[in-house]
Amino acid sequence: MSQFRSKKLDIGGFINGRIIRDHTKRKVFEQYEPDRQALRYIIRNTSLPQRVRAQAQLQLSQMHAYTRSTQIKNRCVAGGVARSVFRDFRIARFQFRMQALAGELPGVRKASW
Incomplete structure (x- = not known):
């Protein structure tokens, strides 16, 4: 988390802690979205072995909450x-x-x- 605080925010207007947190969530989501899409594709692919799909599901569930689109407000x-x-x-x-x-x-x- 400290790696995001050192970067300059590229947002204008009013800034408080909630806006900074939301900005961080947006950046993390943008960074990890391709990985999440790949894992979701593996989970839904029925032609793959069940073990591979289960491992992908475990990896997806262990990802940080900020990588989810529902966290963005x-x-x-x-x-x-x-x-x-x-x-x-x-x-x-x-x-x-x-x-x-x-x-x-x-x-x-x-x-x-």
Whole structure:
């Protein structure tokens, strides 16, 4: 884990411990995803011997939790909030409203009819 703290974070906006942890999870997931996919392929391949499939399943279960995609949480890049985050803009509902009203989001206008 200490190897990730020494690297410079390439994220902008608000930074707290949760954002740093989520950033670390994303980097670890990106690094280990090919290995996880290979192990899942071996586990699902019924033409392989049962022993090989069982060993692959054991290896997959012993991998660190940060290598799973379910550990990644969408967070607001402006405020660090994890609730009501718009995926397209990666910002929370309140920040979206403030930036849209200020005209800082391209292609977003207040609805009027």
